Amino acid sequence: MDSINKVTVTSNPNNEPVSIDGVTSDLKCIGLGTDAAVFYCYNAPNFAFKKYAKGKTIKVTKEAEVYKNLGVSPYFSTCYASYEDFLVVSFEEGLTLFDCLLQGIHIPQQVIFDVENAREYARNKGLNPRDLHLKNILLQNGRAKIIDVSEYLEAENDFRWEYLRKGYDLYYPLFNGRKVPIWLVELIRKIYLQKR
Ligand SMILES: Nc1ncnc2c1ncn2[C@@H]1O[C@H](COP(=O)(O)OP(=O)(O)O)[C@@H](O)[C@H]1O
Ligand SMILES: [Mg+2]
Secondary structure, eight states: OHHHHHOEEEOOSTTOOOEEEOOOTTEEEEEEOSSEEEEEETTOTTEEEEEEOTTOTHHHHHHHHHHHHHOSOTTBOOEEEEOSSEEEEEOOOSEEHHHHHHHTOOOOHHHHHHHHHHHHHHHHTTOOOOOOOTTSEEEETTEEEEOOOTTTTSOSOOOHHHHHHHHHHHHHHHHTTSOOOHHHHHHHHHHHHHHO
16 A cells, blocks of 8 residues: 555546656556556555546545446456545456557457446446446456446446447458557547547
8 A cells, every 4th residue: 555655646638648656666557547547566466556646536436436336247347445546446367458459369249248238237237337448448368347437427428339339340350360550549549539
């Protein structure tokens, strides 16, 4: 905990990932989101520590509440505890779908079905499953694991998942098993953000 408290996380404009400072040697940064940075601690290998950027810490309680409402589900990571500016969640193995595309790792149809079922599950718990983009879903043993539920208390659909699903159905067969260049993934992301 001490080490997590020493880290500073700062957000950046234009939906760019956060910046971090003060990371001690017992921690490894395993992901940068637009609101938070996620750390693996060598002394606590089953957990991941999601530390929110200054000014974004209101989201900690929101995300903790979403996890409480979700209960136990194989589709989502588990939240064990929440503090002022960070959450303790289950460390989840696997690559994000974003990394799968870049590395040419096959994303099976089952992942799409899992996310659809996960959304259904969340809706049945009175939540609004959104912000489902490539970096918020892991491929784990051929199945999907959703690792970011921070926006599920918000209203409206952002249609991120619908776009991804359409892209998968229409274009994934063209790339299947081949590496997708990062500029193409970034271009599609920018087009989505502009259209919004
Ligand atoms: N429980 C977890 N296990 C492993 N990696 C994770 C976990 N949670 C997040 N990550 C990694 O950290 C990145 C950022 O976390 P995320 O929760 O999406 O932050 P943000 O809310 O800022 O988008 C993810 O894209 C993923 O690569
Ligand atoms: Mg995220």
